[in-house]
Amino acid sequence: MGNVWLYTAIVRPILLYGIFVWWPALSKASTLKQLNKVQRMAEVCIACAMNTTSSEALDAILNLPPITFLVIISKIYVSEADSRQGKDFYANLILC
Numbered sequence: 001m002g003n004v005w006l007y008t009a010i011v012r013p014i015l016l017y018g019i020f021v022w023w024p025a026l027s028k029a030s031t032l033k034q035l036n037k038v039q040r041m042a043e044v045c046i047a048c049a050m051n052t053t054s055s056e057a058l059d060a061i062l063n064l065p066p067i068t069f070l071v072i073i074s075k076i077y078v079s080e081a082d083s084r085q086g087k088d089f090y091a092n093l094i095l096c
Helices: 004-018 020-028 029-047 053-063 065-085 087-091
Strands: none
Touching: 004 053, 004 065, 004 087, 020 029, 020 065, 029 065
16 A cells, blocks of 8 residues: 555645646646546556546545545635635645
């Protein structure tokens, strides 16, 4: 399960880096599709699963939340931060 740690500690933060800037692009289905593709590829490699294994099953096996869920949560944080416009909120932001 060390590979799960690598994914959650390195790959996922890279994917979500700069979400404060590009979060309006999340309304496009193509952006979410690309994020799902990256997570799925990582899950298939980590679990040594076949390509036909469903993404939902891989999420459950590896105990990872869907990337779309994390993106939506991040989008909510960003919109709250924009409404507050406080630097403390950005400093204390921790993504799952």
